[in-house]
Amino acid sequence: MKTDLTDTTARQIDRAVVEARRALGTPAVGMVLTLVLVTDEENAYDALRAAEDASRVHPSRTIVVIRRPGRTPRDRQLSRIDAEVRVGADAGTGETVLLRLYGEVGRHAESVVRPLLLPDVPVVVWWPVEAPEDPRHDPLGRLAARRITDAYAVADPIAALGDRARCHAPGDTDLAWTRLTPWRSMLAAALDQARADVTGAVVESEADNPSAELLARWLAHRLGVPVERRTTEGPVITAVGLDTVDGPIRIDRPDGALATLSLPNQPERTLALRIRSTAELIAEELRHLDADEVYASALHGPVAE
Incomplete structure (x- = not known):
């Protein structure tokens, strides 16, 4: 079941999720986490498909954040939220909320995401492509117990590993490590x-x-x-x-x-x-949400010759 919302609010989105769930008779009690996926329009389809495949192993609410800053100064000052709510077969075994944030609201995405988090379950944030230099102190990263990046997807992967090492905190991990x-x-x-x-x-x-x-x-x-x-x-x-x-x-x-x-x-x-596919990598990461000390030791290990 899909519901499209234009120029909406977090409260209206949450109400749409509840109504869709009631219509299909699918309670949220079986969901084990909230996965927040932060990406751009170009990579959203593949990342969301991987997340929905992973949700068959870890039922979850997936919140996709796509920032659309606007092309002109006037556009960047405007704020609008468009959303698509998917429940049931259209969302793997969980729920999907796809958010497109236009203008100023895109700089405060955490204020839109926070009311949509499932209560009493862990939050995981995944940046499939470009990630903040310090994920732990990113406004969305602060919401999460686990923060997943992917150095393989950026222009300079080795420099990205340097950023990861410099700003590493318990709960950080990278799919470049999961592939190993x-x-x-x-x-x-x-x-x-x-x-x-x-x-x-x-x-x-x-x-x-x-x-x-x-x-x-x-x-x-x-x-x-x-x-x-x-x-x-x-x-x-x-x-x-x-x-x-x-x-x-x-x-x-x-x-x-x-x-x-x-x-x-x-x-x-x-x-x-x-x-392995990205869905398999994400599914592996979602199996353990504690600090990965082995990854931390490898990240800070001696640089190869």
């Missing part, structure tokens, strides 16, 4: 099997890949060895190698779908290591 979960699991399992001291490491990826940079910093921090960064054609991370006293450990993923694991004195193995 399968790699970290596979490397940990390989070291459990090899049981050998590591003397060095190398991470190979496309240029300026923030996930590769975080992986290199994590390895350097955890293993206490120098980590080399090598640039390849991609896609994304293509290989990770560990030098050990018993011989090399290497995971090769040249095509982004299957990987080959090589261990000293053992036959090679082929493993699934596909590139």
Whole structure:
């Protein structure tokens, strides 16, 4: 069920959500969080689709904030809220409120979002593309227990990691880190099997890949060895190698779908290591809303050579 509201208010939007819920007989008691998605018009469709897919695992109210500042000084002084309310099959397994904020009200988006938050459940804010330099002190970020950014989606990913490290606070995370979960699991399992001291490491990826940079910093921090960064054609991370006293450990993923694991004195193995969708990444992040201390240590780890 969809309801369009033009030149509206937060109170009218909330009333429209309640009326739509009553019409469909779908109570809000099963929702586990509020996801606030802050994006632009160009990226709103893909981000909202990922959020709605993730809501099938974590039923939630998704509030999409799109600022439309206006083209002229007069337009920027005007304030207007247009909204679209989706409940039922049109919103995954939760509810969606899509807000377009015009003019001055766009600079005070938190005043529109706050009355629409579900009571007594956590709030997560996700910036799919451009994020504030300091998410914790952003007006919308202050509403959240978890703040999700994505360094991979910005023009200078490595500089973005520098901003994340400088302003990091408990509750901050980045999808560049979430993408590493399968790699970290596979490397940990390989070291459990090899049981050998590591003397060095190398991470190979496309240029300026923030996930590769975080992986290199994590390895350097955890293993206490120098980590080399090598640039390849991609896609994304293509290989990770560990030098050990018993011989090399290497995971090769040249095509982004299957990987080959090589261990000293053992036959090679082929493993699934596909590139995951944004919906899968968001669903993973929504499973745990506590501080990610491992991400923080990787973010502040030594820069790879």
